[in-house]
Amino acid sequence: MTTAVDKTGRIKLDRVSPELYEAMIALNNAAAKDLDPDLAELIKIRASQMNHCAFCLDMHTADARKRGISEQKIALLPAWEEAGGIFSEQEQAALALTEEMTDLTRRHVSDEVYARAAEAFSERELGQVIAMALTINAWNRIGVTTRKPLPKR
Amino acid sequence: MTQTLETQNSVERLKLYKTTPELYDAMMALGNAAGKGIAAELAELIKMRASQMNHCAFCLDMHTRDARKRGVSEQKLHVLAAWEEAAGLFTEREQAALALTEAITDLGNGHVADDVYARAAAVFTDQELGQVIAMAVTINAWNRINVTVRTQPTRR
Numbered sequence: 001m002t003t004a005v006d007k008t009g010r011i012k013l014d015r016v017s018p019e020l021y022e023a024m025i026a027l028n029n030a031a032a033k034d035l036d037p038d039l040a041e042l043i044k045i046r047a048s049q050m051n052h053c054a055f056c057l058d059m060h061t062a063d064a065r066k067r068g069i070s071e072q073k074i075a076l077l078p079a080w081e082e083a084g085g086i087f088s089e090q091e092q093a094a095l096a097l098t099e100e101m102t103d104l105t106r107r108h109v110s111d112e113v114y115a116r117a118a119e120a121f122s123e124r125e126l127g128q129v130i131a132m133a134l135t136i137n138a139w140n141r142i143g144v145t146t147r148k149p150l151p152k153r
Numbered sequence: 154m155t156q157t158l159e160t161q162n163s164v165e166r167l168k169l170y171k172t173t174p175e176l177y178d179a180m181m182a183l184g185n186a187a188g189k190g191i192a193a194e195l196a197e198l199i200k201m202r203a204s205q206m207n208h209c210a211f212c213l214d215m216h217t218r219d220a221r222k223r224g225v226s227e228q229k230l231h232v233l234a235a236w237e238e239a240a241g242l243f244t245e246r247e248q249a250a251l252a253l254t255e256a257i258t259d260l261g262n263g264h265v266a267d268d269v270y271a272r273a274a275a276v277f278t279d280q281e282l283g284q285v286i287a288m289a290v291t292i293n294a295w296n297r298i299n300v301t302v303r304t305q306p307t308r309r
Contacts, residue, residue: 010270016283023183027294030175051260101297104207105259109301114166127173134297138183141257141290145265 010147024138031131034124038067039094042087043129044136046077046095047102051140055148062153093120098133166302180294187287190280194223195250198233198243199285200292202251203258205234207296214306216292249273250285257289 014021032040041064048056064074076083080095087095097117100109117126142148170177188196197220204212217230232239236251243251253273256265273282298304 009267011274011279011282011286013283013286016279017186017287019186019189020183020283020287023179023186026182027176027179030173030179033175052264053260097301101301103261104209104293104296104300105262108208109303114301118167123167123172126167127169127176130167130169130298130301131173131176134294134301137260137297138290138294141260141293142286144260145253145257145270145286145290147265 010145013142013146024135024142027131027135027138031128031135033128035128035132038064038069039091039129040132041067041069042073042077042091043094043098043132045074046080046098047133047136048140049078050099050102051137051144053140053143055143055150056136056140058150058153090120093117094129097129101130101133102137169298169302176298180291180298183287183291183294187284187291189284191284191288194220194225195247195285196288197223197225198229198247199250199254199288201230201233202236202254203289203292204296206255206258207293207300209296209299211299211304211306212292212296246276249276253285254289257286258293 041060044060045057045064048060061074065071073086076086077095080087080092093116096113097109100107100113117129121129197216200216201213201220204216220230221227229242232242233251236243236248249272252269253265256263256269273285277285
């Protein structure tokens with residue numbers, strides 16, 4: 001019987017539980033609807049940085065570059081609060097919310113951060129920002145736990 | 154008559170199930186996939202522990218109640234937050250699953266270390282291990298929904 005363990009020694013979740021993977025893809029699709037795709041990449045990169053998911057970080061920085069997001073913007077993401085006008089108010093509001101949602105064991109989603117996002121986005125968009133942030137957090141957890149190997153670039 | 158506890162915060166939060174119903178559909182499917190082939194009691198312990206760590210009141214309330222219904226003892230429910238210090242109260246499988254859940258939950262502060270992973274791999278089949286991981290991933294997602302929109306527990 002072939003095992004689902006790859007050479008890094010951890011299970012391949014897509015082989016062990018294809019149903020889970022299908023559900024994750026569906027979650028991803030639901031989260032991506034009506035959300036600016038560039039903003040979606042910034043959310044995904046920031047969460048992946050915080051969660052130390054190498055696979056996700058590699059994938060989404062490559063995707064961001066393909067979408068035309070600048071090297072400068074990608075490089076400055078961990079310091080977005082200090083990056084002046086490089087990030088729009090919408091982007092900043094989304095990133096602040098993403099950070100609080102990501103670091104949930106130590107923080108909560110404060111009124112201030114929530115209100116800032118509610119101000120910057122319509123209800124529908126805000127729902128999608130929240131959905132994308134929680135989805136990338138789920139992918140990060142899969143990627144880190146199963147140590148998904150990076151593709152060669 | 155049930156009543157929801159009043160929200161403490163001054164900022165009204167989104168009714169996400171109204172604005173984003175597709176998200177809820179997807180989360181239900183995720184939960185169903187994650188719940189297969191995993192003992193119900195173990196699933197509830199995983200969900201409770203993650204919800205404690207993520208400070209999700211709604212989830213914690215719901216899963217504590219569910220755990221009790223599944224026959225998890227009051228003592229176990231009470232000491233869950235200190236499971237490592239409760240030698241013998243939790244089986245090795247439960248402890249391994251809880252250790253893994255904690256690592257998966259507290260991801261920003263660490264990673265899923267080889268020894269934590271190996272401990273779980275030693276007591277679970279690949280299939281079961283996949284389900285434990287899936288359950289931890291799923292509850293973390295639910296926590297992020299319910300903390301963000303401050304879903305309130307029902308007063309009992």
